[in-house]
Amino acid sequence: MDETRVRPVSDGPEGGPGGGPATGEEGYTRGLGSRQIQMIAIGGAIGTGLFLGAGSAIHRAGPSLLLMYAVAGAVIFCIMRALGELLTYRPVSGSFADYAREFLGPFTGYVTGWTYWLMWVVTGMAEVTAAATYVNYWWPGVPQWTAALVFLLLLATANLVSVRLFGEIEFWLSTVKVTAILGMILIGVGVLTLGVSAAGHTASVGHLWRDGGFFPNGVGHSLLTLQMVMFAYLAVELVGVTAGEARDPRRTLPKAINTLPWRIVLFYVGALTVILCVVPWTEFQPGVSPFVAAFAKIGIPFGAGVVNFVVLTAALSSCNSGMYSTGRMLRDLAANGQGPRAFDRLTARRTPALGTFASVAVMGIGVWINYVDPEGAFTYITAFATVAAVWTWAVILAAHIRYRAAVRAGQAAPAWFTAPGGAAASWCALAFLALVVVLIGLDSDARVSLYGVPLWAALLGAGYRVLKRRDPAAFARRPHLPPPAAAPAPGGGPAVNPGAGSAEDPAEDPAAGESGGLPGTPAV
Secondary structure: OOEEOOOOOOOOOOOOHHHOOOEOOOOOEOOEOHHHHHHHHHHHOOOHHHHHHHHHHHHHHHHHHHHHHHHHHHHHHHHHHHHHHHHHHOOOOOOHHHHHHHHOOHHHHHHHHHHHHHHHHHHHHHHHHHHHHHHOOOOOOOOHHHHHHHHHHHHHHHHHHOHHHHHHHHHHHHHHHHHHHHHHHHHHHHHHHHOOOHHHHOOOHHHHOOOOOOOOOOHHHHHHOHHHHHHHOOOOOHHHHHHHOEOOHHHHHHHHHHOHHHHHHHHHHHHHHHHHHHOOHHHOOOOOOHHHHHHHHHOOOOHHHHHHHHHHHHHHHHHHHHHHHHHHHHHHHHHOOOOOHHHHOEEOOOOOHHHHHHHHHHHHHHHHHHHHOOOOHHHHOOOOHHHHHHHHHHHHHHHHHHHHHHHHOOOOOOOOOOOOOHHHHHHHHHHHHHHHHHHHHHOOOOHHHHOOHHHHHHHHHHHHHHHHHHOHHHHOOOOOOOOOOOEOOHHHOOOEOOOOOOOOOHHHOOOOOOOOOOOOOOOO
């Protein structure tokens, strides 16, 4: 394969030479348009955790699960706004790993990059396993490992062709999920208001507080579902990884982050509210999709098949995103001297092929597990994902707190897309994540996710010693991007800061357009 180490080129956010796609500072093609970024953001907030995992959570918490999703969603919004502020400060595909290197130290960046890579590798294993299981619904004679291998190869090929093809596949997979949820909401509202179907005779908003109240099993049991709820939000941070390949990042990324609250309200709180009004919470069982239960209650004969198809697309979407992010994260680690140097190379199509190949090869272990033990495969390889996601989110918040301190000290350039609540909101979100970790330790079913942490820490420590001995400069402290110098105002007036723009309106940011990246970012 023709691979070249691409030198940074900046053609601006809109187009490259001859009107082709622009090439960003890291050598990637800016091939992700606004609709694709929006769907990647939406798809990141809708996964198998909603379509399948919510059934177990409802069984444990009852209607109070709605409150858990709302509270966790507010915390996720704080995390994403903190990430958005960092992205407008300095947009890079390494995203949170790169910010960790700068504000928390090179070692933290190294740990974050490799942990995020592992999170998506094990998630990819789990999702390709789940997808193969869903295929058995229609073709029970197909071996599970065969279906898993076919899906893995197809998605890997799409990721190697171009970032635009990845974005297009993700767009349509996310469209299926969104359409299914909107359809469920509309059907449920019709049952509640018009009495459609047999479920119309029993459907009632009163199901939300009857049968034991809003907290039927107590507040403690409701809090224990928070780790399930947080797992459902896994991948919302993927928008940050797309920063180096977004066609117009100064507009698309903030828009994708700002629409997160209504997505959470509509797709999680809204959909589950309708379902719990149609079906009493006491009828839900662990392992049964709440969507399947609602369709069955309404009397739609093909409901189970529809939900199975939607969950299949959700699993493939997650695996597709995993391949995308792991290849970029390996390249970021290599470019910073914290991983094998070979992963720093891009193909002629501007894709990190070697990093993607390596990640897919590790995901292939999931195919082998499907062959050895198809029944227990999903359980074996999902334990680590939630803890790794909590670490990543905590690093984003901690980096944002240190960034705000650097801005106040005049050591770092201010961002125009500021997080509401500032560092105080990030501290509150960090406390919430600490509570989630404690709850994981208290839950006998979820506690297994903590068992692999010491082993992973030991592997990272050994790798750190080897890499630092090879290249000590890779673990040197990174300087901040300084604030833009004040320029004398015309006519001898007070000095004007050329980097100061509106705190909320990107169109008013005067620094935009110079760097080919996000506003407020000095030209490279």
